Amino acid sequence: MQTQAGRSARLLRLYRTMARIRAFEDAAEAASQGGVQVWGMEASALPAKVRGPLHLSTGQEAVAAGVCIHLRRDDLLTSTHRGHGHTLAKGADMTKMMCELHGRASGCNGGKGGSMHIADFGVGMLGANGVVAAGIPIATGAAQALKLQGHDAVVACFFGDGAINRGPFLEGLNWARVYGLPVLFVCEDNRIAATTPTRSMTAGDGAAARARALGIESREVDGNDVEAVDRATAELLPLVRGGTPALLHAITYRIKGHVSVDPGAYRDAGEVERARQADPLGHVRALLAALGQAAAAQDIDTEVRREIAQALAAAEAAPWPAPDAAFEDVMTTGAGQWR
Amino acid sequence: MALTRTTYALAAGEALAAAMRVDARVVALGEDLGCGGVFGQYRTRGADGALRPLQQEFGAARVIDTPISEANIMGAAVGMALAGLKPVVEMRVIDFALCGMDELVNQAAKNRYMFGGQGRVPLVARMPIGLWAASAAQHSQSLEAWFAHIPGLVVACPATPQDNHGLLTAALACGDPVVYLEHKELWGLEGDVDAALPVPLGKARIARAGGDLTLVTWSRTLHESLAAAATLAGEGIDAEVIDLRTLWPWDRDAVFASCAKTKRLLVAHEAVQAAGFGAEIAASVAEALGIAVGRLGAPRIPVGYAPTLEAEARVDAPKIAAAARTLLRR
Numbered sequence: 001m002q003t004q005a006g007r008s009a010r011l012l013r014l015y016r017t018m019a020r021i022r023a024f025e026d027a028a029e030a031a032s033q034g035g036v037q038v039w040g041m042e043a044s045a046l047p048a049k050v051r052g053p054l055h056l057s058t059g060q061e062a063v064a065a066g067v068c069i070h071l072r073r074d075d076l077l078t079s080t081h082r083g084h085g086h087t088l089a090k091g092a093d094m095t096k097m098m099c100e101l102h103g104r105a106s107g108c109n110g111g112k113g114g115s116m117h118i119a120d121f122g123v124g125m126l127g128a129n130g131v132v133a134a135g136i137p138i139a140t141g142a143a144q145a146l147k148l149q150g151h152d153a154v155v156a157c158f159f160g161d162g163a164i165n166r167g168p169f170l171e172g173l174n175w176a177r178v179y180g181l182p183v184l185f186v187c188e189d190n191r192i193a194a195t196t197p198t199r200s201m202t203a204g205d206g207a208a209a210r211a212r213a214l215g216i217e218s219r220e221v222d223g224n225d226v227e228a229v230d231r232a233t234a235e236l237l238p239l240v241r242g243g244t245p246a247l248l249h250a251i252t253y254r255i256k257g258h259v260s261v262d263p264g265a266y267r268d269a270g271e272v273e274r275a276r277q278a279d280p281l282g283h284v285r286a287l288l289a290a291l292g293q294a295a296a297a298q299d300i301d302t303e304v305r306r307e308i309a310q311a312l313a314a315a316e317a318a319p320w321p322a323p324d325a326a327f328e329d330v331m332t333t334g335a336g337q338w339r
Numbered sequence: 340m341a342l343t344r345t346t347y348a349l350a351a352g353e354a355l356a357a358a359m360r361v362d363a364r365v366v367a368l369g370e371d372l373g374c375g376g377v378f379g380q381y382r383t384r385g386a387d388g389a390l391r392p393l394q395q396e397f398g399a400a401r402v403i404d405t406p407i408s409e410a411n412i413m414g415a416a417v418g419m420a421l422a423g424l425k426p427v428v429e430m431r432v433i434d435f436a437l438c439g440m441d442e443l444v445n446q447a448a449k450n451r452y453m454f455g456g457q458g459r460v461p462l463v464a465r466m467p468i469g470l471w472a473a474s475a476a477q478h479s480q481s482l483e484a485w486f487a488h489i490p491g492l493v494v495a496c497p498a499t500p501q502d503n504h505g506l507l508t509a510a511l512a513c514g515d516p517v518v519y520l521e522h523k524e525l526w527g528l529e530g531d532v533d534a535a536l537p538v539p540l541g542k543a544r545i546a547r548a549g550g551d552l553t554l555v556t557w558s559r560t561l562h563e564s565l566a567a568a569a570t571l572a573g574e575g576i577d578a579e580v581i582d583l584r585t586l587w588p589w590d591r592d593a594v595f596a597s598c599a600k601t602k603r604l605l606v607a608h609e610a611v612q613a614a615g616f617g618a619e620i621a622a623s624v625a626e627a628l629g630i631a632v633g634r635l636g637a638p639r640i641p642v643g644y645a646p647t648l649e650a651e652a653r654v655d656a657p658k659i660a661a662a663a664r665t666l667l668r669r
Contacts, residue, residue: 076422109455121457126421127450131441137414138446144415145422148366148400155418171411178406329456331515333493334541334588 008291010069014226015284016300017065021085022281023304024094025056027312028084028101028115032260049316050101052114055082059224059255062280063188064089066229067156067248070237076124076142076155078135080188081116082254083128086158092120098311104318111321112329124153132193133163136172136185143181147243154182154240162193164207176245177214184233184240185211185247188223190254195266208249216247223250224280227287255279342533348380348526350500351465352393353534354507355427356383359397362425365511367393368403369412369429369465377431378467378526413439413464417446420460425511433466433520434477447516448491463510463517468496469559469609470653471523476641479652481558481610486518487586487619493517493540494586498561500530502584505538513540522559522609543590545597549579552603552663555594555620557583560609566656567607571663578663586616591623598624604632605666607659612636633666635659 002010032050057064060082068089071077079086087097092108100107101115108120119127126142129135139157146153163169164187176183187207191198204210208218217239221232229250236246253275257264264272288297327338345353352375359365367381375382375392381402382390394402405412409430416426430436436443447460468481486494493515497503503521510517517540546561547568556564561582568578579597583589598604604624606617612634621632637652 078418107455109453109457112455113453117453119454119457121421121454126418126458127454129446131445134414134441134446137411137442138418138421140411141415141418141420141426142422143418144403145419145424149423168410168414171406171408172414174406175408175411175415329451331451331491331493333513333515333517337541337588337591 004291008288008293010230011227011284011288011291012293012296012300014065014069014230015288015297017069017089018061018226018281018284019300019304020094020307021061021064021088022058023308024088024097025058025084027308028054028098029056029260031102031312050115051103052116054101054115054260055258056256056260057082057085057254059275059279060188060190060252061085062226062229063186063223063250063252066226067184067186067233069230070233071156072153073123074151074153076126076146076153078126078139078142078155078157079128080135080158080160081128081130081132082160083118084115087118087120087125087128090120090125091123092125094307095311095314096120098315099318102315102318103320104315105321105325106314106318110325133159133166133168135159136163136168139183140172140175140181143176143183144179147181152241154184154237156184156186158186158188160193161187161189161191161198161202161207164210165202173211173214173216173245173247177216180243181245182240182243183245184236185245187247187249189249189251191251192254192267194258206249208247211247216245218247218249220249220251223252224278224283226280226284341535342531344529345384345500345532346526347500347503347521347528347530348378349382349384350504350532351380351507351521352382354504355381356393356396357534358508358511359393359401364423364425365427366401366403366419366424367427367429368405368416370405370407370431372402372429373399373404376429378523380521380526381429409435409438410442413442414446416462416464417442417450417460420462421450421458426462427511428462428464430464430466432478432523433468433482434480436464436466444489448489452491459514460516461514463507463519465519465521467523468520469522469524470642470649473644473646473649475644479642481608483520483586484610484614484616487616491516492587494520495540496520496557496584496586498522498525498558498582498584500528501532501536502538504532504534505536506540506584509538509540520558524559538584540585541588541590543584543593544582545579545593546582547578547580549577550601551577552579552605552667553594553597553601554578554580554659554663555583555604555606556580556608557586558609560607560654563654563656564607564659567659567663570656570660576663576667589620594620594624595627598628598630602630603666604630605635605663606633607635607654607662609654610636611639613639631666631669633662635662
């Protein structure tokens with residue numbers, strides 16, 4: 001049985017991760033104003049500091065935090081186009097991430113990837129991905145390599161509810177089960193695929209039900225309740241470390257639009273308002289207050305604000321990649337022959 | 340120099356086995372590898388003369404039989420490479436590889452660049468091309484130009500047993516994702532192989548020296564080109580035949596030097612002529628040297644089943660010789 005002090009300490013760790021993700025994305029969103037011109041939005045007079053598409057996980061932070069608190073540094077992770085939270089929760093450097101979103105040479109990808117390809121291989125974060133479900137096969141292969149090399153590390157494979165309707169979901173889950181691979185599949189079900197409610201496009205009972213049909217141990221969990229995600233991951237991860245894939249189906253909600261400049265106006269306003277009321281960060285703050293930890297939570301908020309300000313300042317001051325860098329890291333064979 | 344008489348298929352099997360013996364990171368994955376591959380290209384010949392599947396020597400964990408899941412085969416290879424292995428991917432025929440295009444084009448080819456050089460994807464994707472055994476529209480394509488178009492990919496097209504040994508060895512060593520295109524009608528071709536002879540990527544081979552025109556080709560069309568050159572020689576036309584061997588990078592120096600000498604270029608390939616890689620070579624030579632150039636590829640039709648239909652898609656020696664005569668009259 002967890003003590004109150006133990007629960008408070010763990011909740012504060014989880015809250016710190018969630019608060020960092022929220023603040024990072026809020027800051028990135030503010031810096032992206034005037035960026036991509038779609039969804040009927042007017043361009044602003046000022047060029048955006050963060051130029052590319054920015055897929056925000058606002059409202060989904062509990063999933064990243066609750067899963068990744070269980071991961072070791074040498075565990076691997078594959079992510080989605082909505083990957084800032086997974087990257088931060090896996091331990092990536094926030095300043096390097098902010099530099100990357102700003103397209104600077106000091107970014108974690110040297111300015112070559114931006115938000116949609118954010119990655120920090122140094123902490124086992126093998127990349128956000130611009131293609132839905134693309135991380136699933138990569139995760140299975142990485143897990144197969146770990147197994148072949150005799151490592152006991154695991155791979156956490158995040159994907160969205162839209163991904164379960166792509167072929168690689170079936171191929172990858174079958175593959176992981178057939179070879180007995182250490183993959184924790186995490187379906188981050190925010191209930192909407194771009195602008196289309198997933199339920200209207202999905203037969204059956206979703207990710208966990210499909211995984212069970214393949215004999216994969218699965219849990220459905222309230223993805224907005226970070227303690228529930230934490231507990232479910234705690235149940236599944238020992239299986240995964242033992243070489244049995246498992247799937248966590250975390251039901252959450254995307255408070256923002258599909259991409260940063262998308263106001264998400266195609267959704268029912270009441271539904272969005274209810275989601276705001278049920279904000280997972282608010283939920284944790286209330287829990288912490290009830291545990292007498294309100295001040296500690298505020299200290300975290302203050303610290304995070306300072307960290308964000310430093311990251312933004314560093315990103316704005318950082319140099320652009322030199323034009324010659326466009327020709328680096330394409331390939332080694334025949335390098336120099338670009339036409 | 341120890342020469343072994345062997346086939347195009349076995350030459351690759353021996354090259355892969357040699358790499359697997361010295362480097363534990365090399366693995367192979369694909370459908371039906373356990374039995375040695377459907378074309379027998381995952382086998383070696385033992386000292387007793389018997390052919391054995393590679394899985395017998397290296398085990399099922401390194402020579403991996405997979406489900407029919409081309410997307411996951413290719414994607415898993417990307418993940419394996421990122422986690423420290425050197426996977427050889429078997430796609431059976433290039434037509435099936437189209438089920439793994441995101442994994443090859445968006446993931447393998449882009450990974451190093453878009454993640455700012457954090458990782459490498461040293462994989463070799465064996466995707467056999469070409470006409471073979473009346474296999475019709477979905478088992479006969481030559482799609483090398485698709486991959487030459489993609490930054491990040493090496494494209495190799497071996498035409499001989501020696502090159503299928505040497506180029507596969509080079510592909511496994513190069514550290515880049517390699518699209519490795521063997522021709523299905525060449526599996527049984529016999530030749531002498533020197534296992535120690537390096538065949539670098541990006542170096543063409545002058546298969547026949549000549550002074551009247553330059554005939555650039557690759558893969559199975561090399562052999563048709565050599566036959567055409569023999570015909571032309573009987574007519575007093577001396578063709579220089581260049582086996583390009585790799586399409587990316589491609590050996591401009593060798594092609595340009597030959598063209599500067601002969602002042603005539605014909606590129607011949609089995610792939611559809613329109614937007615084929617022959618167009619790239621012809622344009623490059625025309626830009627650099629301003630000489631007469633010609634191309635010969637298949638018409639823009641799917642490959643038909645009946646021999647009369649399939650023949651229309653085949654770029655053979657008589658057609659190459661005819662194209663060469665036309666070029667020389669210009």
